[in-house]
Amino acid sequence: MIKNLYNYREFLKTSVLKEFRGKYKKSFLGVLWSFINPLLQLFIYSVVFSFIMKNDIDNYAIFLVVALIPWTFFNTTIIQSTSTIVTNGGILKKIYFPREILPISVVTSNLFNFLISCLIIVVALIVSGVGISVHILLFPVVLLIQYVLLIGCAYVLSSITVFIRDLEYFINVLMMLLFYLTPIVYDYSMIPNEYRMFFNLNPVLHLVNAYRDILYYQQIPDVSSLCILAVVSFGLLFVGYKLFKKLERNFVEEL
Amino acid sequence: MKYAVKVDCVTKYFNVYYDKANTLKERILFFNRNRSDKKHVLNDVSFNIKKGETVALIGVNGSGKSTLLKLISRIIYPNGGSISVDGKVTSLIELGAGFHPDFSGRENIYFNASIFGLNRKEIDKRIDSIIEFSELGDAIDTPIRTYSSGMYMRLAFSVAINVDADVLLIDEILAVGDQRFQEKCMNKMLELKAEGKTMIFVSHSEDAVKFLCDRAIWLSNGKIKMDDKTTKVLKEYSKECGV
Numbered sequence: 001m002i003k004n005l006y007n008y009r010e011f012l013k014t015s016v017l018k019e020f021r022g023k024y025k026k027s028f029l030g031v032l033w034s035f036i037n038p039l040l041q042l043f044i045y046s047v048v049f050s051f052i053m054k055n056d057i058d059n060y061a062i063f064l065v066v067a068l069i070p071w072t073f074f075n076t077t078i079i080q081s082t083s084t085i086v087t088n089g090g091i092l093k094k095i096y097f098p099r100e101i102l103p104i105s106v107v108t109s110n111l112f113n114f115l116i117s118c119l120i121i122v123v124a125l126i127v128s129g130v131g132i133s134v135h136i137l138l139f140p141v142v143l144l145i146q147y148v149l150l151i152g153c154a155y156v157l158s159s160i161t162v163f164i165r166d167l168e169y170f171i172n173v174l175m176m177l178l179f180y181l182t183p184i185v186y187d188y189s190m191i192p193n194e195y196r197m198f199f200n201l202n203p204v205l206h207l208v209n210a211y212r213d214i215l216y217y218q219q220i221p222d223v224s225s226l227c228i229l230a231v232v233s234f235g236l237l238f239v240g241y242k243l244f245k246k247l248e249r250n251f252v253e254e255l
Numbered sequence: 256m257k258y259a260v261k262v263d264c265v266t267k268y269f270n271v272y273y274d275k276a277n278t279l280k281e282r283i284l285f286f287n288r289n290r291s292d293k294k295h296v297l298n299d300v301s302f303n304i305k306k307g308e309t310v311a312l313i314g315v316n317g318s319g320k321s322t323l324l325k326l327i328s329r330i331i332y333p334n335g336g337s338i339s340v341d342g343k344v345t346s347l348i349e350l351g352a353g354f355h356p357d358f359s360g361r362e363n364i365y366f367n368a369s370i371f372g373l374n375r376k377e378i379d380k381r382i383d384s385i386i387e388f389s390e391l392g393d394a395i396d397t398p399i400r401t402y403s404s405g406m407y408m409r410l411a412f413s414v415a416i417n418v419d420a421d422v423l424l425i426d427e428i429l430a431v432g433d434q435r436f437q438e439k440c441m442n443k444m445l446e447l448k449a450e451g452k453t454m455i456f457v458s459h460s461e462d463a464v465k466f467l468c469d470r471a472i473w474l475s476n477g478k479i480k481m482d483d484k485t486t487k488v489l490k491e492y493s494k495e496c497g498v
Binding site for chain 2: 093
């Protein structure tokens with residue numbers, strides 16, 4: 001796998017670039033949409049959940065932004081990667097290249113988009129006076145876990161969707177549900193104790209909690225849950241890759 | 256002598272559905288309709304191609320030529336048997352994979368060539384000869400959505416022919432550009448042949464096959480009917496399938 005990826009590194013690079021730059025190529029505001037989009041989302045959620053439905057969380061906008069932007073990264077990547085093999089059917093039918101590059105390139109181009117959006121978090125933290133603490137050093141660790149988890153998910157979802165197209169529509173609904181099952185607009189501590197076991201099964205919950213601990217509460221995140229998540233993510237990557245390699249032989253005939 | 260391409264007892268079939276019941280509604284309403292048949296496209300095909308050989312695949316429509324090329328290029332996989340290829344394969348089966356209409360011709364050369372597995376340095380080295388071969392001139396820096404279909408194909412062909420593969424798979428490329436550009440393509444192929452590249456060439460044009468290939472394989476109903484010198488095979492072929 002590694003050798004194949006190395007030989008085709010230029011392809012990985014250009015397809016990330018193409019996805020990243022092609023996205024806004026014809027729009028007037030261009031790459032600015034990477035900022036406007038999350039800012040508008042943030043605005044909508046903070047209006048709904050702090051003006052209309054009152055809550056007593058300090059700095060609610062900051063509380064929200066440190067979780068919402070990683071969530072958006074997760075959400076758009078999952079939805080895009082689910083359909084990546086199907087939408088790239090044209091190229092797959094034309095030419096051979098290591099198919100496993102496609103899911104990686106979707107996740108990676110979204111990663112760059114996320115890193116740009118992170119500027120919003122940094123600016124928000126500084127302007128609001130919450131500031132940045134030494135805990136930010138753990139940020140890359142959490143990001144790495146998220147990246148691995150996403151690639152694992154992308155392998156599983158993109159390959160199954162080729163054979164069961166309904167998955168794409170199901171995932172859309174599932175992600176909406178997951179948004180409310182993840183402590184983004186509310187805090188983890190608000191989840192009733194007896195339901196926590198169930199909520200804890202959601203991997204995004206641990207990611208969002210870790211980001212919020214690092215950036216908002218400025219404390220060490222829950223190490224044991226992060227370790228479990230890391231093991232699960234690498235396991236999923238391994239299983240997903242195997243599944244993908246097994247199913248890829250029939251991709252072209254199904255598309 | 257080393258073999259460039261080894262095709263060993265390859266069998267390929269496609270599932271052909273009669274009225275495939277795709278949706279749940281159809282599955283429930285027509286539960287007995289989901290019959291499928293295996294359509295054998297290739298049946299126990301074996302041959303070897305030596306390094307530096309140029310081989311033509313001939314046969315009527317539906318005889319399995321294009322399927323065989325797709326199998327060799329690893330776009331699809333055989334159901335039985337094995338195929339091994341020594342060296343880098345380029346398929347000129349469908350040109351312009353990965354072209355993005357909003358990017359310039361120059362950027363698209365990078366996209367397209369990288370799908371063939373070239374790295375940046377290798378592309379940088381070739382970019383001038385690719386642009387020169389395509390005869391696009393200044394148009395190379397405008398988005399390719401503004402190109403005519405001829406310009407598009409010329410660019411795609413120029414990339415594919417310049418990637419320096421060891422084995423070239425060519426499927427009816429002679430529809431590229433005008434008469435003069437086609438001749439230029441043929442000359443480029445002769446040049447590559449002289450350099451010792453292995454080529455597998457699918458064409459219905461007898462002249463092109465004669466011009467380029469030393470050996471021809473005649474496929475008929477998914478089996479090899481004849482495998483010999485081009486002139487011999489073509490003689491028999493036109494006896495049976497000629498007009």
